[in-house]
Amino acid sequence: MRTIGVVTSGGDAPGMNAAIRAVTRIAYSKKYQVYGFERGWEGLITNTFKPLTPRSVGGIIQLGGTILHTLRCPDFKTQKGIRKAAKTLAANHVDGLVVIGGNGSFSGALELSKITDTLTVGIPASIDNDVYGTDETIGFDTAVNTAVVEIDKIRDTAISHERVFIVEVMGRTRGFIASTVGLTVGAEIILVPEVKTRTVSILKVINENSVKGKKSGIIVAAEGIGDTRALAQEIEKKTGSEVRLSILGYAQRGGSPTARSRLLASLFADRAIELLSQEQGGKIVGLKNGKIAVTDLKESCEKEKPLDLGLLKLAKVLAT
Amino acid sequence: MRTIGVVTSGGDAPGMNAAIRAVTRIAYSKKYQVYGFERGWEGLITNTFKPLTPRSVGGIIQLGGTILHTLRCPDFKTQKGIRKAAKTLAANHVDGLVVIGGNGSFSGALELSKITDTLTVGIPASIDNDVYGTDETIGFDTAVNTAVVEIDKIRDTAISHERVFIVEVMGRTRGFIASTVGLTVGAEIILVPEVKTRTVSILKVINENSVKGKKSGIIVAAEGIGDTRALAQEIEKKTGSEVRLSILGYAQRGGSPTARSRLLASLFADRAIELLSQEQGGKIVGLKNGKIAVTDLKESCEKEKPLDLGLLKLAKVLAT
């Protein structure tokens, strides 16, 4: 009998539970036992875990959040913390550790992997989609759809009041959510950190739209572009028309995962357990060109995933 | 042949289109023709309207917003503006005017009714539910459900991260949305403008919950209570734990109306046209004790609707 540990770390993402369930059930089908470390890295430092079984992960595939909880864990950023975690793994004879999380979690996993014999495999789960080594993270599709449904509602009001709305979506320092959401809600303007946009260009588009008879408009802005409140005020001042700001908040992180987020969770877990059963560690799984693929954990931590600027170009044409 | 005008004014509310459809079709069934004034009171000042027919209002019952649009209209707050509106009604031989909106719209309607022979009937439509003369406004149930669905998602993250979240909901100066939403999401604390709550009391509840093992919590706050950002920072400072703020924005105003908002729209419109057909004006229709009832427009404008404090008391027991 061998043992696999699983931990969810960093910001939660819809589909983490589907991944926990899949990791557990697939591991059991291969005769592993599974320990679920609780509250992110803290569980590894404090040696807090619960055994996960096929029955104990029943009825969670559709739930948002993570049954293992996830906390920020400053201790894990210290060598002392990482050494404690390594000891926990050794003490419990954990042969393989599945880390479900985003960039930050993978950096932690990389540090840990340097001082432990436990093999580490990462499953990318983050609404932000900013993980190198996968075209899509678990939770991204859900967050995007949550934002799209919200903005479809805001558009009702925008049209009724003939107003311009700025809608700030999540995405940390990147524009993945903003660009996909912007294109799919038909936003007039999309603002992402990767492309600097001057206010004068925004005003030009608003003006042109007004001339075309488009009196309302949706500007989708990534949180990473900076102060959207100030932007709203500036546009209001320059155009003389009311501009409303709506910051789509933490609802983007929660909710029942979409089919796609659940599917990715299941496929990623399948490959992750396969890697561990082949004694491979120091990897992350991911989706590349429509197929499940594997990337070195180190490479994932070091490289930055590029944003598809083609989407933004297409969105501009579609917003005419 | 006689003529009924219809106008949507003030903030939009889901179900306004259902009301426009019902007003039009019921009026036609009684052999009236219907003019839809566009962009709120502005349409009355500028004499801008379109004829509405049973066919032209087809396929709108499920749409958020208002096909007649609605704007703030500062001109209508002047005597000159109101006189222009009265002239528009006279020039087009409008015998009855149905005003679909909230408090502000009804105040406007009251002023107008003083200088026109056109009979005026109000249909209360506002997400805020703050209209005297009706237990429920069109759009309130939809806004409440939108907020509840959002907060159910936020709770996923709150539980996963074991954090306290403050969620600010709409409601202008009143706590109707906050109290119903707070009770139905199982909020630990509900803050409304009608009941002053000291921060020390909030901290006490958070503390007690922490002792009970409730590490996460949802505080639902009405926008009318003031600066929720400052409150979040204060609680954070005093508890030493992270507190997150999520301001549910304009999505609460939009979206497809719930069955209940559509039903109220239809029932209100039915009674409104009945009143006009009986040559009665200066009234608003509403829901009182589960039945459709009529209140004087003047009374509705002058009195303040009380908040049911029993709900807040019950919510406190339920949050134990």
Next chain:
Amino acid sequence: MRTIGVVTSGGDAPGMNAAIRAVTRIAYSKKYQVYGFERGWEGLITNTFKPLTPRSVGGIIQLGGTILHTLRCPDFKTQKGIRKAAKTLAANHVDGLVVIGGNGSFSGALELSKITDTLTVGIPASIDNDVYGTDETIGFDTAVNTAVVEIDKIRDTAISHERVFIVEVMGRTRGFIASTVGLTVGAEIILVPEVKTRTVSILKVINENSVKGKKSGIIVAAEGIGDTRALAQEIEKKTGSEVRLSILGYAQRGGSPTARSRLLASLFADRAIELLSQEQGGKIVGLKNGKIAVTDLKESCEKEKPLDLGLLKLAKVLAT
């Protein structure tokens, strides 16, 4: 210390969990302990229950179904079964029993109340809304909204294909769901068991609509009207046009309860516990004229709740 039992029985309805939570927490606030009997009446016959505490009913307000489960229990229809249940109540010193369910559950409760000293109070929970003594049951609003959302989607296809659709909704032998859903989706025709409609009348409406240019149409039919498949075929034969049938199934019973279903659950539970604390039994709580009210259990079992035919009349005018 005194003891309250709670049981969910009959078909499940969204909001039953909200009611269980409210019963438990309100009872605790009055120093009662609470036993949750499992699997409907079977739990009373087999003496199977679990203690419910404010903590154990946490995190369920938003869940469909019932954490206490509910089964059909033929044994409870026998005197022997009912006697066993009475013994269970006596053996566990249950002073008050809250029965959450519909008509059938209340009939069982009435029989039981005849041979036990335990006070019995019913909380009406049923998607069908067919309980005498309340204008609305817990779960009705949710089921209606689920059906409305579905039919809004079906309308997309109906319009695109210019076809007539028959949509069968639940409601057992009654037309409460069908009439409210029909009105609020703007159905061209509503068929309920309470009003016999001849096929020739249906064909007449379809014909008239076709002349008016309405090529698609939605017929909302209560399951209680009989064989909708045969009806679809007959209309198809007589009109020469394709007619599609969609039977909205068990999804109407499930899903997260709407705010209104949660609110009713909380208000009903509050009054139910108040009744028990006043040593009153043999009652059901309900909503009458917008207020929480009480009806004799016997009366509720014996009388039939009338359907509001005014809604159907209004729906006909609105479908023009």
Next chain:
Amino acid sequence: MRTIGVVTSGGDAPGMNAAIRAVTRIAYSKKYQVYGFERGWEGLITNTFKPLTPRSVGGIIQLGGTILHTLRCPDFKTQKGIRKAAKTLAANHVDGLVVIGGNGSFSGALELSKITDTLTVGIPASIDNDVYGTDETIGFDTAVNTAVVEIDKIRDTAISHERVFIVEVMGRTRGFIASTVGLTVGAEIILVPEVKTRTVSILKVINENSVKGKKSGIIVAAEGIGDTRALAQEIEKKTGSEVRLSILGYAQRGGSPTARSRLLASLFADRAIELLSQEQGGKIVGLKNGKIAVTDLKESCEKEKPLDLGLLKLAKVLAT
């Protein structure tokens, strides 16, 4: 100035409107004018179309159905019908025709392409996902999510009543919807036409689950497997336990498209117009290995898209 025609044909799929919008706006950006043929192939036979402009396709990206309507058109299956369509294209100087639809539509387009100079490009839109040449069709993701949301609700009732439910999903003769839905709702059993499953195997799984303590269960069955009603009765007879059947109907075809369905619609349209601008016809666009790709129309019509049996295998492990 050159002209592009667009037609939606066959069953409607969510995202068709997003595709119409994208085709129109991208075509305009390249200085084409666009004609929208109405009611599927019938519009080509009867020469019925409307000019589409960037403004006239505004506000439709989020709508289900198709603003161009789509009908079955038996005439188009005759040589006479196809010749008429070719004449319509010639008479209106249509240089390129974009056909938005599924297999049947593409067969029609292939026949038409043999006798017209108009270049034809297909955009795969079908909830069934059964088009060779693309890994995913427009509308598939939406239909899958609609089914998943429904089944999540049905699971509430299944668990509460400890019953087995068979849920029939769409997919015509194929199992694409069933296999993705089955995996992502955590179905105990998935039945698709591509894999014959004997009732005895189904009974075995139900039995094993019962032994494991799984009293409820979801069987997801593709409509293509045959009579699900008979299957339900057979299982009921053989197990002695109630089995409920729910046929998810036409709602799967409608509703607001998911972000992914909208995104595919936009990307497919972009490539389709690019092909036409390069004077290439007789092609379909599609998604292959995560990229937009092109396939010969003839090949798409002649080859059958394989079902990923790996998904079914994984689903089996995940259902343990």
